[in-house]
Amino acid sequence: MAVDKVFRVGVDVGGTNTDCVIIHPGESDSEHRGIRSTFKCPTTPDVTSGIINAIEGALSKCDVQRDSICAVIIGTTHFVNAVIQADDRNLRRVAVLRVCGPYTQENPSFLDFPPILARIMNGHTAYLDGGLEWVRAMLTRADDGREILPINEQQVRKECQIVKEKGIDDIAIIGVFSPLDTEGTQEARVRQIVREELPDADIVLSRDIGQLGYLERENATILNTSILKYARRTIRGFKQAMGSLGLSCALFLTQNDGTVIDADTVEGCPIKTFSSGPTNSMAGAAYLANIENGREKFPNSQVIVADVGGTSTDACALLPSGFPRQAGTWVEVGGVRCSFSMPEVVSIALGGGTKVEEKDGKVLVGPESVGYRLLDEGLVFGGNVLTVTDIAVASGKADVGDKSKVSHVDDKVVSEARLRIKKLLERIVESMKLTADDALVILVGGGSIAHLDDLEGVSEVIRPPYFDCANAVGAAIAKVAGQVDAVKVLEGKDEDAVLAEVCKEAVQRAVDAGADPSTVEIVSVDNMPIQYTVMKASRIIVKAAGRLGKQALLKPTTISNVEAPSKPVAATNGTTNGIKNSEKDPRDFEVSPSAAVDIRSYKPEVDANGTWWVSEVDCEFLATGCSVLACGGGGPGYMCYLAARAALKAGHRLPVVDINTLPDDGAVLGSVSYGAPIVTLERLPSGTEAADATEALMSSFPGMKMAAQIAIEIGGMNGIRPMLNAIPYNVPTIDGDLMGRAYPRLYIMTPYVFGKQITPCTQADGLGNTVTVNKCADMRRVEKIHRKAALEIGLFSEMVPAPLTVKEVKEVGTLKTTSLAWRIGRAVFLARREKRDIMKAITSANASGKILYVGKITSVRRFVSSGGYTEGSVRLKPLGGEEREHGDTVADADETRDLFLPFQNEYLYAALVGPGQTGTGDAQSRGEVVCTVPDLISLIGSDGYALGTQDLRFGVKVCVVSFAAHPHWKTPQGLKLGGLHEFGYTDLEYVPYSKPYYDPKTVMEEFRP
Template structure:
């Protein structure tokens, strides 16, 4: 009853063998572990490591239950944009008229796009958020599309159906796949519902990457299979995945993208197991209840880097929030949240000749440690030499490091200690002491006690934790659906879905009696009135032993059939993944410019937008989104695509003062729910359809300029492509100065201008016109009902207004405000200076708090997502230049030390910020709507309320609202706290000043 785990790294291949009947022993059943150099030929390297560990343990091969292998081989092909290992992929979207606003490959780096882009095709199909069909699949259209693809020489296809993950069988994608395979069995097809979850662009990107590495993945797994065949092993072969679970080799061959981060995850899982965290009682941790209240961090020290990950009470790593970039491509699938540091056993130690300062890393001798380090006869001082010279370990020849000066030893040890404390603090979520599980071959560099660390556990076989993690990896089943919940059936729905997750785990090979639910996450959807909630449930269990009454293992026949594999099937060893800036990133044009000297193009008071301007504005609209307004990222991709196709001249901005009183100003914004619009991406025609319809109804002949309904979030950029379509300018201003949840939250309508007649349209050409209503609130409910019926991916266009009214009632210069905010953030980020100082140099406001999210709750009321987030303060060592001021910014004479936290309530947008204690009991009010409250991550990117995650380190800022919101009670009645049911008065963070104008600052009278 033995299991073997193997982890194939760029430098070393580790292997371990465990006795599954001896997990309760001090060694946790580990009989033997070995570390060998990764060979140029993977087959040989894996074979040698398994052979050695079997020989070392004395186990008979027939008694081995399974072999599990983890590798980071495939991610390197993407990171390095290696054309030799990547295949061109055709993308077929099942979407009907939708999603064309953002084509596939839109955010791929240029070099990677050139390698893998095999064309884009749109066909009928796809689902609404409630699983209604957008349009049925058309078999003839599918066959015609396949013929076009094959005629270009492309044979690898990825199918991406709108909302396909919500349909358990991936009905449309699978039907389309079957039609294609019937017509041409030689093509290779990957369905997106097998790769990722909701969020079409990120799931599509991951599916493209998966399809592009299929050939090299299959070759690699054939090599692993051949190694087992050569060894005479006839047990099942499994592959570890990013989330710490395993899958069979056949499935992994079809979804290699799910193995990208398996190496670090194996180390985390192995460390938790070796330390006994899976047991109810251990020598170090008393009970499971105690474990759930502890902070457990795994610190994995290698030769070059230290990786730190927080463990959940389930024993699995905390997952990275939101999306993950792989090779510069934005993707969304389960990846552990890992903080890496350039510190390892091979880190170079250097003393500056002038200052005498001692540094450790980030450069490393890597796998040349045994030839270049002093104790091994080399001439490079490394952290390992510091350990040996400090008499903490005996390695090589200690005499060769005896000449290191005591002051260098002291300084280097102090530096190593400080670096470890820093990376550990980065992963903390509270000031509570931490238990550190120290693993990895380089873990000997830990020599001194660490501050705020309760204990450091170096478990047995710590240097082989990655292989142990592979050997004991479990099987998972996950359910990710959207349910319409009612008070009477929520518990029943959770129970039903939990059982489905358990059944899925068992079907994948888990022992039923071992399966437990480890995650239940409920995410209410915004802007819906039927309590639609996305529910994610994960069940995990131990791998069941093979059933002797059936075939020894499903892979055996496949392994035997590969006995004649020749040299062509050998795969080169993986190289260390490179960390580099994406080449030719289409979403980061500012990387190629000197930001301080960049000047936008403004001629005769008309601002002609460039790609860099769009990037800056998108960043700024995120800040002004105050937690809502939808994603600026998708809107930026759309605007960039239109700008590149139509040229710079048509996308332009004018100031409010350039309007004539009798000019007709048009409006238009996307309207629905971010949860729907990020999946069923707009067609790009919705606003134009609504504008044209309203013009026909009113008998208008176009308009002179466009004004954004809200500058916050995605709608802050929505007017630019529309203005380009009609060849009309966009006004430097908007009707909110921020983001708000409803149409009636507009200064234009609060002060008496009409919303109606207004039109709502979708991408299929459905249009509804509201001619009149009893109140602005009634207009909102009528539009919301229609939007839900149309699938929540819609656009609304309100009644055009005269220039005289817009000049008086719009918030001025907010496009410029977004630009200046975005430029400031990008400039500070690039120069590595204070982002908060850069923001407040260009915009009035206040840093309210810097901290970590330690509690988060969400619910639905009146169709809107409501919730509260609690942030704890940063520790002294965690504070950077941006957060030092937060203590004084959020503290007044009436505050007490017990109110050291901050709580923020949101209804899509952030409504107020209050001081609080560690239990969430609230005190002093710091800021309320209509003033702007924004949450920014460490890089200055805005964090929407839908993206709040436990453990995220953030800054909270407040910015004053325009007097149109605060000078009249009727405006406060709509935009202030009481409108949202809050029993508090408006609390401001300061005095409003009109934002600077890009047009005025950079105008040139030259043509």
């Protein structure tokens, strides 16, 4: 008689314990939620033994027959540990084949890897013809412009021979705009050629790993490729474990986004399982609390899950779909920036083993913890350390250990510790909320006994049954997903119809991956307008998910043919060449150049002539400072920072000088990166764009000799750009720029406040295409002409306006801003190192600075205007007392109003708004305007790096700071060109800034011998 295969086995392999649950999903409406048994056992050095022990233990506690199990679903941090611990036994060298044409060469592979990982993984990098120019193909419908360059077959074969000679057989292929290559004309074609030359190689395509964002997708692809063979051995070990248990069923692993992936597919993309642990915990908590069927009771409640372990508490917000809210566009794995879905998790140092101490008459909770030693060191277990668990027992809220061993603990210590624990839990819950409304909190994890008192801002706290094995439950009930990331032309089309078509494709992908068609739903839609296009277009990301279908569950994993692993599948123990992590040089794991220096005593290199020779540490400071001065615009500066580091590593020098050291008649040129952020992040520069544009421009001025480069705008990526542009001409960069901030339009520059000419003005792409506007009656029309030309050459170029003389720059420039950016960046890094208030450090570095507001983003609105600019607004609400991370630096601790900021690439004004006020419209509706352009407004994250308008997202805590604009902008002409009227706010006048402009001391002046 056939036995129905209805049961699932969920397994979570943690660093300390391996948990297992056996569940019948069809009994989810029952009181026990379909859970037949659970079991917890220590994780073993050879992970497979721990899995066997856990499953056998769970089977022994129930009457479930082995042949009635339809799937084993495993969640593990096994693969990511090898990366975090730089385990060279299981990481391999990788050959990187960039399908990019002339582009990306400014940013070499592996540059932003920790040194130890770069040494292990960096095998070879090749730059191949190919790549996509999505703009011309998709927006102007040209038939000849889809490829940057055609694939060069002989070039690929030649690189394959080099790779073969180096003994590398793990290959990552990364093509420009490859996630949009639906026809497989690029990466797939290169793979086909490589396969012919290297038939035994493991090959990974970046379009199978990540989304748009070239560097982050490449990094994720490299990590995935390096760990591929280890993943294959591990999966074989999992399959062997199933065979030894007599299980003949499907094997799945859980992914970072809370969905499942079949074991055979994991062998090709293990990186998708790197962060499955927290996601499983969140999904399991929602299932155990029966939130899906309890929405009637809490119809509009925000749901926050807090997983309390022995050392820390992880919190995440659940979306109405039941999936965790996802993190931003990139995440960090082992110090490497990567692009793949991971939940947005906030952690605090609070767990069952957290130490409770009395110092100077105050009771402190954490951050130190006894961790896994709780059973030996906690008071109730016979130890001598007072912990959160002991407080719970002493309060009568928990029944573990020997209560008599905490009878001597003073009642005052217990009550004050409880209050502190309460505040810590309230703080982490509040950090995940998007509105001031009360939230529903689900507590899981073995340390959840830390919840002792009611929490403010929380409607109800649920600690469901089986709370200590939520991870394994989350694995057992995980769904299957399908996702589409596409750029769509919307011009002349029904946008709803286009969106519906993308949703239909996402649903089909979920079904193809094994989801039951009748259960698939759309769980997230992100519609992001594309800037600077003559036709309306959007990048649309849609995810659909559903329950595992019968076809997927009834497809058993083949056990008999599983090849034995070539070496034991052991848990990584953090060794490289036999050296334990604890014995390695910590600097070997650092990506930050400043981590290797004492920032307080660090001195930039300034020679006797007053030339500042910029270092990698200086570049890091500059990138951070430029982000603050960008006022939300300026483009993403990370790639320019990396390009400067790459130039220094290649032996180039980056000199910066005071303008007064240059002859008055010398010519000064500069360039600005010009285009759409989506292209900037994907089609990385070749490094020749600025030189091509400069050469074309200089041909209009025969005999002109360049004396120096200068930044067009100090904000964002363009603050460092002139140092790179100066290299081929062997000239220095002037300490200063022509804006003192960032502005969205080319003509909003201080030279044009004083009537200087913008033309001739030239832009160029990396293929040598150049476009010059020789003469134009209206500088605003110059902008329009160049915008249209930029579309034709790919929506990313370098733009060089008409040159100025040194004398003219002295009169019309905003000088010393390079030094100012350096000082702001240095202040941020020093404050981080010394654990001081970062925002206070920023405003101290610029004496005109003041903090306007500290709050949390509650809404973001974006659209692309007819001029191609990203317009919109962001609204913040004030933080409660326990949320404030910046202490006394809050402008007004009693402020209860929201802050509203509209933007056009950059923030335009800040208005305090009360109930019923929108921040726009008439004076009554607008609220109290407290700052306006041309003064600088910047939103800064808790790490001291400013958020561009493209980075804004719900729930993020920010500090809003403001600085006085350069005096050039305070003139009548300056206010006309750079004030609110230029941006369409003709009914609003400039709100004078309360502090005078800060004229910074130059780096050269301070550090010159």
